[in-house]
Ligand SMILES: Nc1ncnc2c1ncn2[C@@H]1O[C@H](COP(=O)(O)OP(=O)(O)O)[C@@H](O)[C@H]1O
């Protein structure tokens with residue numbers, strides 16, 4: 001049975017999608033069977049893995065969620081795409097934003113996605129959920145489906161206020177929908193190690209949360225090479241295998257593997 005990890009932060013641009021791609025492919029490189037589910041209507045994960053026009057895909061997570069809402073059967077293989085670097089992908093596309101509205105009239109609307117995750121999880125070692133920058137109903141569905149949450153935090157801004165809000169949401173979801181949900185860790189991303197500012201924020205965060213939460217040992221450094229992968233359709237391991245970001249995502253992968 002897969003470990004289901006939701007990559008979550010209601011702030012955009014903190015490297016949620018980039019982390020899903022590289023952790024997912026990182027785990028696959030260690031022989032794990034991995035499914036990445038895109039739950040962001042903007043579909044940046046789907047696009048960055050090479051499916052440049054998600055609107056033309058016959059099946060996306062929207063199709064799947066609609067079927068579950070309509071009580072139609074869904075199979076574990078349906079609509080799954082295979083990426084050349086060894087991960088499976090359930091893509092998203094823009095019409096996922098319509099689901100947000102449809103869900104308003106659904107009973108048990110918080111657990112539609114979980115019904116799908118429960119169908120696929122027995123076929124994988126890891127299922128990663130990429131989420132949108134919001135705490136809307138789809139993101140709640142993602143958190144309700146997960147065993148663990150991984151929280152990327154950008155080191156450039158004081159992230160503490162936004163983190164508090166996310167922690168409150170996670171606590172509420174744990175109390176009301178998903179008691180087994182736990183926090184895998186906080187990942188510092190886009191760290192510019194040349195500046196003291198980034199180091200100060202890193203230290204501040206570690207001081208504020210280290211006794212309550214796991215903060216991943218390895219920060220992800222800022223690198224133009226990492227920004228490039230979004231248009232290349234590949235991971236940092238294929239794009240810049242010797243670079244510091246590839247090393248950092250490999251280290252993250254090993255930390256996640258150690259949590260098994
Ligand atoms: N380590 C990094 N160094 C430099 N740029 C990065 C790095 N990680 C991500 N980026 C870039 O930052 C932007 C936001 O990343 P993304 O993963 O899309 O964030 P999110 O999914 O949280 O909105 C993208 O343009 C991406 O290419």
Ligand SMILES: [Mg+2]
Pocket residue numbers: 016017018040044045130131132
């Ligand atoms: Mg994203």
